[in-house]
Amino acid sequence: MGVLNLKFTLFASFLTLAVAVPQSISPYLVKEEILPPRGWVKSGKPALGHTITLRIGLPQPNFHVLESHLYEISDPDHERYGNHLTKEEVEDLVRPHPDSLDAVNEWLYSAGFAAEEINRSPAHDWVLLTIPVSKAEDILDTTYHVWTHTASGDSLIRSTRYSLPRHLHDHVELVQPTTMFGRTKRERSHIFAPFKAEDEDEDEDEDAAIFSTQTDTSLASGSIDPSCNTTITVSCLLQLYNATGYEALNKSNNSIGITGYLEEYANLQDLQSFYSEQRPDALNSSFNFVSIKDGLNSQNLSEAGEEAGLDVQFAFGISFPVPGTFWSTAGRPPFQTEEGYDENSNEPYQDWLDSLLGSKEIPLVISTSYGDDEQTVPKSYALRVCAGFAQLGARGVSLLFSSGDAGVGDGESDPAKQTCFTNDGTNQTRFRPAFPASCPYVTTVGGTENVNPEVAVSSFFSGGGFSDYFVRPAYQEAAVSTYLSKLPRGLYQGLYDQEGRAFPDVAAQGDRFRIWNKGRAGKIGGTSASSPTFAGFVALLNDARLKTNQPPLGFLNPFLYSKGRAGMNDILDGSNPGCGTPGFNVTTGWDPVTGLGTPDFGKLKEIVI
Template sequence: MLFLPLLTLALLSVAFAEPRVSPLVTHEKRSHTPAGWSRSRRHDSAAVLPLRIGLVQSNMDKLEELLLDVSGPESANYGKHWSAGKVAQTFAPSRETVDTVREWLGDSGIEPSRIKLSGARTWIELNATIEEAERLLNTEYHVYSHFTGKEHVACDSYQLPEHVSKHVDLVLPSIHFDAVIKRDNNPSGHTLRNIGQPGVGLKPKTTGTVSSILNQLEACDQQITLICLRALYGIVYEPVATSKNSYGIVEYTPQAYLQTDLNMFFGNFTPNLVGSSPKMVSIDGGYAQTEYTGFDYNGESDLDLQYAMSLVDPQPITLYQTGDMVEGASFNNFLDAIDGSYCTFEGGDDPNYDSIYPDPYGGGYEGPEDCGTATPAYVISTSYGYNEADLSPAYAARQCAEYAKLGLMGTTVLYSSGDDGVAGNGDLCLNSDGSQTANGTMFNPSFPGTCPYVTSVGATQVNPGASVAEPESACMQVIYSGGGFSNYFAMPSYQAAAVEHYLTAYPPPYTASQYNATGKSRGFPDVAANGANYVVAIDGEFELVFGTSASSPVTGSILTLVNDARLAAGKSPIGFINPTIYSPAFTGAFHDITTGSNPGCGTIGFNATAGWDPVTGLGTPDFPQLVARWLALP
């Protein structure tokens, strides 16, 4: 299983028993100091540290089994999705877990009045001096400095008593560093550095403006427009269950659409939508900012909304605009808003990764953190991503579990797989010590695409000189489809046969020093869609845009139409789709992509082959086949 198993321990039942003695074990350890940081000094022993202990959730060892029960096409419970209350109840920490951690703290000299248990019983917190924290965790805390001037408190590793370690997921603050620096000394004066910020994480690419729009099937190898996508994937369908259905697009401020750009695109391709806007749900101060414009600020959101709104018309689109202009936001800030139980799950947000609201520094959003304030759509597409190595395994596992819970509740979660082939964002590769550099030689998988509970979407292209009637290839213009094998997550059972076939029939010509060659790790992407030469209206001009940033919202649009057909027939939404699409019942429901590769890290990457491959997954959608097969399910 992917997460620490919940192992039950016998509790002491005799009153006034001696404190339990068990050997110390290393709970988490960091292999290197992240780039840009350096240790500056030992922390003051009298300083106060807000110590937070994330408790192991119940039934996490059954997470995949429970999700398969409602998502596997052969299950008698297929489509019988859970309520949010059932999810929270099922995974709440056991009394034994809470009591074990409390007793350890008490035995260590922490007065009971100082120990606070969160409302969801998922988090124990206390304010401890550095001296106390170091004694509790058998570690040393240091202050680290970033080249931007920011300081951060961390340790290299920490230990827990063996009997306590089994009940704890992670302790904060400890080994973790910022995934992205949020505030810096950017000479432009714009201090935000986060997901959505230019130059940070996954983002679309452009080759510049389009002198004339071709908009004809014969030119789809040069420009992708709506008619090309409809022809490629057989999208002929008009939604009829729009009041029952929902499709969400997630954007992170300062990324924002311009209404003038939407109108410009709609005027050329979907005239009845001129003047239409998505239904915006503001999360933690998010809004469609207009202070900063240009491709780096408007390109992603314009791309996502112009194509998604057009392909699912007249189905309304919900825009989850996340984070303000000062603090920004992380994926966890979004997840907090659509699932109230997640706000406190395993201790809630990590201030080293996630933006905290109200803004503790001043100048940002001063309202309360959004927690359970937004309804999750049936399909949610996100065109942003981290490198898996940006995050600790414990942090990634914590978030990945939330995607499984959304699947249990009937939501399909899509993420772009990345645009740098087997390299990570910024074309960075891994070194043996876990650091990331441009000259690294180890493949650098993306996240959340490697989480086995999301559907990861790669990119294809219409080959130069080819028509839409000919097979696409893996995208090899401007970007390369992200793909490979996780270094954090085990192979889920639903894809075992597909991945094993690939590794046996087409063994990659690389060694274990280059990628996770165990044959037991999660492979990605799961599916693909066109990611090259999109015509997008941006800041009053049409530009050619490339990226899995386009592939994900297009795939989400197609799955939203499938949901419409099922809802119109009185059936449930498709929810977590991976067990279904990998099943024999869906063989032939995707256009298999067998040419192209995804270069990176000094290699040609993996090859697209017959069947699943770590470049284009199972292939691109065949909408008529998908609708027919999903309608055949209960």
């Protein structure tokens, strides 16, 4: 649809709203109902006057067309490869039908909302209302309660069912926050060694040899400093992944971004300490900060986030001087029930998506080190958030997510201690895939450790498995089917969906990363290290393409599972225990622990240019 037609359609829609007489509201019918997820108990009513931002998702009738575009422009063998869509083209493809726009607006106007109280996404596929909980209860024919997670003490304001007028069921896909009980968490930033003060020189001699990003002439060609088995630095990663000596350009048409949630702040003093030690040519450089929903940018050293520090230091350290962006998105699911306390209780991925989808310019590579258990996210919501990621991919953005640190579910191989049960009331044992790691439109990164050989990480367990929500996409059918054909007959029968989207797609180092936090150096790990690491190398690959006037890589998976496989280091040892089982094994080719393997930048560069 051209711009002229788009303007006409919007004008016609608004004209209809201006003259329409609201229809009589049909009887309410239940739209969605769930059982309370395991571990959550009802603990009271919301504070008087507490407000929430209600999101009403309208259907995207042409999403299948956008998906078709996405796969064509991401397939290196297709004639349209790299011809990414514009913001306006993507919005046209996800715009709701005018009948849905009219029906929802008539409902809201009849409920007493004024036009200025109703906010909309750029494509008008989301309607946002910031309203008291009591008003949300009225229009959804529901009751909200405070629910408390018994293990952590976190609280949410949620409902286990909501209703809509019968005639709206075809015009509304979902309404949240209602049945969303996800607890967004880091994946997972373990502290493996105490952070030490700058004046403590313990282990400095061991580490100093691998701080420099320059080639060590004492090492044989292709060899890796053995100290990388105990401490991972930028230099180690450049050596291990065959990028030593590559020089990127500081070009405005290249970019990399890191998402920040849960009040994780990227501290500039820590970043400069990191650069001084590991990337001295980056000293005095910084990154672009973007606040979403009033996300803060505290530079108080005592509030520096380990996760944020890890992400920006390694993603930007690897990709320097590619311009970097850090988003701070306010809001988190836990909600404390003090009178007058107005914390945003909405799950934050969609807030971040709203901001990016409404932006003209978006970083070309984005890494996220946070996730939820898939089963705690209502399927309707997971599908819709995943569709938002597809929109970014169609615009040429590479999205990378950590696979999680708990193997196939809880990281527990002792059957007596496993906690992997379904949330459907039957309490059956079931592996617990992660979301957004399970979304087919993102690239999911598992964890490895050691060098010569590099193996699946063992100090925690690389998340991986098969989605219960998303079917396996065509791009990974051959690789995953080959893996499944090698499994013993009946292994883990009933514990996972063999037809589900499989993850991770790739892997990278995830253990013993030396970062700076709160003015100290220390070691940290998790697949939260693996994702920004892989993202840094994707930014370098985009640099190589842009130097030859080619478009950025965009959505990576169709490339990785085809031509890109020749540029991956296959990992051959390890497993990912969990849910009272040994988990899946690493094997030749793709596996649900390390995916297709780790990147060989030199080989991948030759393939992409």
